[in-house]
Amino acid sequence: MDKLDETDRRILRALRRDGRLSNTKLAEAVGLSTTPCWNRVRALEDGGVIEGYTALLSQHALGLPDTVIIEVTLDRHDDDMLEKFGLALAELPEVMEAYLLTGEYDYLIKVAVAGTAGYEEFLRRKLYKLPGIRHSRSTFVLRCLKRAHSVEP
Numbered sequence: 136m137d138k139l140d141e142t143d144r145r146i147l148r149a150l151r152r153d154g155r156l157s158n159t160k161l162a163e164a165v166g167l168s169t170t171p172c173w174n175r176v177r178a179l180e181d182g183g184v185i186e187g188y189t190a191l192l193s194q195h196a197l198g199l200p201d202t203v204i205i206e207v208t209l210d211r212h213d214d215d216m217l218e219k220f221g222l223a224l225a226e227l228p229e230v231m232e233a234y235l236l237t238g239e240y241d242y243l244i245k246v247a248v249a250g251t252a253g254y255e256e257f258l259r260r261k262l263y264k265l266p267g268i269r270h271s272r273s274t275f276v277l278r279c280l281k282r283a284h285s286v287e288p
């Protein structure tokens with residue numbers, strides 16, 4: 136994808152706010168007619184700028200109102216261990232985000248749970264059953280101050 140112009144950025148900002156905008160509404164919002172707007176959106180998708188569309192679900196409504204940030208250190212750092220742990224971690228439905236890190240901890244994991252009982256259940260029945268964990272440290276989130284699923288274009 137070539138460099139983004141201001142029209143592309145307006146399209147991206149509008150879709151970031153509401154990914155369900157119809158092409159007609161999107162075209163109106165960014166000052167284009169429908170065909171050029173559709174062509175630009177398609178080019179943004181084909182160029183990998185727009186990776187996909189999704190619905191944001193309420194953790195609270197799903198019975199998992201609490202968020203825990205978990206830092207994990209593995210006992211080994213060979214490719215096989217990192218691969219196995221990463222694949223197993225990605226299969227856990229409570230895990231919303233997981234990052235392989237540099238520094239003191241190997242992974243940072245964001246998990247949705249139902250209180251301390253749900254957290255204990257997740258630890259004992261799921262996370263601690265994964266291969267290679269040496270140490271973990273957890274922090275309960277008190278309040279989310281900002282939540283963005285992509286950067287502002």
